[in-house]
C-alpha cells in the first residue's frame with residue numbers, strides 16, 4: 020500500500036513526474052513531524068508530497084485522520100513552483116526527513132467515523148467490479164460477494180459500517196425504490212488494499228408468497244446478486260457506529276454470526292490478520308461463532324480456515340451447522356448450542372474489560388445467545404440481563420441484526 024512521506028520537498032523528483040504538495044493542519048503524526056524545524060512547526064502544518072494518481076486517496080486518508088488541507092500546490096522537486104515560493108522546507112529539512120523516512124501511517128491513526136457522506140438525494144455512483152457466488156454445490160440459496168469501484172469520489176468507511184443501496188427501477192407506485200442497508204464486508208482499504216473498493220455479502224431474498232404460494236424474490240437483493248461487471252450502482256452512506264472495531268490491538272473480539280452476518284466479521288478478520296497495517300497489529304484473541312444451515316453455506320470457508328491454520332493462537336473458529344450437526348440433546352445445532360458448550364470460557368472472557376462481543380445476522384438470533392449466556396452467568400450467581408445492560412453501557416456488547 021502507498022505510504023506517503025512527510026517531507027519538505029517532493030520525495031520523487033524524477034523529471035516529468037507530477038507531484039503535489041498538500042499543506043495540512045490538524046495532524047500530529049510521528050517523530051518525523053515533531054522533529055521538523057521552522058517554518059513547519061511554527062505554522063502548525065505539515066507538508067505531504069503526493070503523486071498525481073494518489074491525490075483522491077490521500078485526501079480521503081487525511082480526512083480520516085482528522086486533518087484539514089489548507090492548500091495544494093504542484094511541486095517540481097524544488098521549493099520554487101511556478102514562480103512562487105511554495106512554503107516548503109529547506110534542503111536541510113529535506114535531507115533530514117529523507118534520512119529518516121517514516122511512513123505517516125506508522126502513527127496511530129485517530130480516525131474519524133465517516134457518516135452519510137452520500138445521501139439518497141445525491142448518491143455516489145459506484146461501478147460493479149465483480150460478483151462471486153459464495154454458496155457451494157448442495158447449499159441453500161444464493162449469496163454473492165459483490166465488489167464495487169468507489170475510487171472516483173469521497174466515499175470511505177470503517178470496518179463494521181454499512182452502506183445503502185438504491186436499486187434501479189421503480190416500485191409498484193412508480194416511485195424510486197427505497198434504500199436497503201448492507202453491512203460492509205471489506206476493510207477500510209478494500210479487498211485490493213488500494214482504498215478503491217467496497218464489498219458486500221448479499222443473500223438473494225427468496226420466499227413463497229403466503230397468499231399465492233408463488234416464489235417471490237427480494238427487490239434489492241436480486242438487483243445486487245444479478246449485477247454484471249461494469250454496471251452503475253447508487254450507493255449512500257456509510258452509516259453505523261454500533262459495530263466499529265476497537266483500536267486496542269490486544270482486545271478479545273468475540274463474534275457471533277448467522278449467514279450474511281459474517282460480513283462485518285470478514286472485514287475485522289481481514290484487518291486483523293490479512294492486511295499489514297502499520298497502525299494496527301492485532302495481538303489479541305478473535306473467536307468467531309458462525310451459524311449456517313449446511314456446510315456448503317459456510318461463507319468464505321476456505322479463507323476462514325486458512326486464517327485459523329495460520330493464526331491458531333489468535334483466531335478460533337466454531338461452526339454451528341444446523342442441518343448437519345446435532346447438539347447434546349440430539350436436536351439441531353444452532354449458534355446458541357455452541358454458546359452453551361463454551362459458556363464457562365465465554366463468561367470468563369466477557370468479564371474482562373478488553374473483551375468486546377459482536378452479534379450480526381438474522382433477527383431472532385439474540386434470544387438463543389442470551390439463553391446461553393444466562394446459563395453461564397447463572398452458575399456464578401449473576402443475572403445476565405443486568406450484566407448485559409452494563410456491557411452495553413460500556414460499549415462492549417454490539418448487536419446488528421436484520
Ligand SMILES: Cc1cc2nc3c(=O)[nH]c(=O)nc-3n(C[C@H](O)[C@H](O)[C@H](O)COP(=O)(O)OP(=O)(O)OC[C@H]3O[C@@H](n4cnc5c(N)ncnc54)[C@H](O)[C@@H]3O)c2cc1C
Pocket residue numbers: 181199200201202203220221222223224226227228229236237238239240241279280282419420421
Ligand atoms: C443494518 C443492516 C445490515 C444488513 N446487512 C445485510 C447484509 O450484509 N447482507 C444481506 O444480504 N442483507 C443485509 N441486510 C438486509 C437488507 O437490507 C435487505 O433487507 C434484504 O436484502 C432484503 O431486501 P430486498 O429488497 O431484496 O427485499 P424486499 O423486496 O424489500 O422484500 C422484503 C420484504 O419481503 C417480505 N418477506 C420477506 N421474507 C418473507 C417471508 N418469508 N414470507 C413472507 N414475506 C416475506 C417482507 O415484507 C419484507 O419486508 C441488512 C439490513 C440491515 C438493516
